[in-house]
Amino acid sequence: xxxxxxxxxxxxxxxxxxxxxxxxxxxxxxxxxxxxxxxxxxxxxxxxxxxxxxxxxxxxxxxxxxxxxxxxxxxxxxxxxxxxxxxxxxxxxxxxxxxxxxxxxxxxxxxxxxxxxxxxxxxxxxxxxxxxxxxxx
Amino acid sequence: xxxxxxxxxxxxxxxxxxxxxxxxxxxxxxxxxxxxxxxxxxxxxxxxxxxxxxxxxxxxxxxxxxxxxxxxxxxxxxxxxxxxxxxxxxxxxxxxxxxxxxxxxxxxxxxxxxxxxxxxxxxxxxxxxxxxxxxxx
DNA sequence: CTCTTAATTGCAACTTGTTTGCATTTACCA
DNA sequence: TGGTAAATGCAAACAAGTTGCAATTAAGAG
Numbered sequence: 001x002x003x004x005x006x007x008x009x010x011x012x013x014x015x016x017x018x019x020x021x022x023x024x025x026x027x028x029x030x031x032x033x034x035x036x037x038x039x040x041x042x043x044x045x046x047x048x049x050x051x052x053x054x055x056x057x058x059x060x061x062x063x064x065x066x067x068x069x070x071x072x073x074x075x076x077x078x079x080x081x082x083x084x085x086x087x088x089x090x091x092x093x094x095x096x097x098x099x100x101x102x103x104x105x106x107x108x109x110x111x112x113x114x115x116x117x118x119x120x121x122x123x124x125x126x127x128x129x130x131x132x133x134x135x136x137x
Numbered sequence: 138x139x140x141x142x143x144x145x146x147x148x149x150x151x152x153x154x155x156x157x158x159x160x161x162x163x164x165x166x167x168x169x170x171x172x173x174x175x176x177x178x179x180x181x182x183x184x185x186x187x188x189x190x191x192x193x194x195x196x197x198x199x200x201x202x203x204x205x206x207x208x209x210x211x212x213x214x215x216x217x218x219x220x221x222x223x224x225x226x227x228x229x230x231x232x233x234x235x236x237x238x239x240x241x242x243x244x245x246x247x248x249x250x251x252x253x254x255x256x257x258x259x260x261x262x263x264x265x266x267x268x269x270x271x272x273x274x
Numbered sequence: 275c276t277c278t279t280a281a282t283t284g285c286a287a288c289t290t291g292t293t294t295g296c297a298t299t300t301a302c303c304a
Numbered sequence: 305t306g307g308t309a310a311a312t313g314c315a316a317a318c319a320a321g322t323t324g325c326a327a328t329t330a331a332g333a334g
Contacts, residue, residue, distance in 0.1 A: 014281060050283070075214065
């Protein structure tokens with residue numbers, strides 16, 4: 001939340017109720033949420049925020065680096081808070097859609113190798129697994 | 138192409154001109170293509186196939202395991218042929234959108250670890266890098 | 275504390291990517 | 305060489321995400 005205030009201020013942006021509420025929803029979630037998910041949870045909490053505002057706020061939070069965008073083969077984006085959470089990855093069940101965190105990342109060395117080989121500058125990577133959870137096997 | 142015929146036949150499906158043409162477009166491409174990309178290339182080659190047929194064919198080819206679906210943070214799917222190509226990953230430039238192959242994958246051991254820790258069965262993974270290519274840096 | 279103003283929001287409409295329904299066409303086996 | 309189920313094209317629907325604009329509001333200036 002401190003990061004939110006500082007980040008917004010640094011860009012001449014404002015701290016609003018929707019922004020606090022949306023970041024709060026993401027911080028409370030155990031797995032990444034779509035814009036529609038966030039919107040639904042806000043409604044459940046009696047916080048009236050338009051879906052469009054959710055989209056716009058997610059874009060802002062992403063630009064501030066407070067949340068990460070995740071793709072899990074669903075044709076939509078999900079977002080998760082970065083606050084107090086280590087860099088990590090996910091696995092998604094092809095049966096029930098359950099998403100679990102994988103608290104690991106073996107890509108430090110590989111990233112250096114990729115930069116050397118491709119001459120790209122690497123800014124980010126995504127690593128996701130897909131399979132079947134115990135219940136769905 | 139042999140795989141296409143065999144795979145289709147095994148499911149009581151048919152070998153058609155659109156299917157051949159679409160697989161051919163994917164096999165010729167150096168990077169993964171979206172449905173719209175495939176459609177545009179077919180048109181350029183004077184092959185009249187509806188975009189809907191492209192979508193349906195991509196679904197079939199994917200189910201047959203002849204092509205792989207790729208997500209590169211664009212809000213759309215891309216597809217690439219698997220024929221004669223080793224398992225690999227990609228890097229995409231945030232400036233110009235250029236996509237390059239990364240002919241490497243260090244995830245064998247990690248996959249085993251993930252399966253042990255999560256008790257999921259891992260069927261697939263995605264690993265993509267994002268950054269800036271030499272021209273855009 | 276109030277005023278001013280630019281940032282933010284909500285609503286409606288739109289765009290883009292993808293899917294579905296259905297009548298017509300076509301691959302392929304008897 | 306048909307007959308028949310599979311595949312296609314077209315129109316329409318759907319879903320995720322974006323844009324334009326008038327109304328609202330955060331927050332610094334006075």
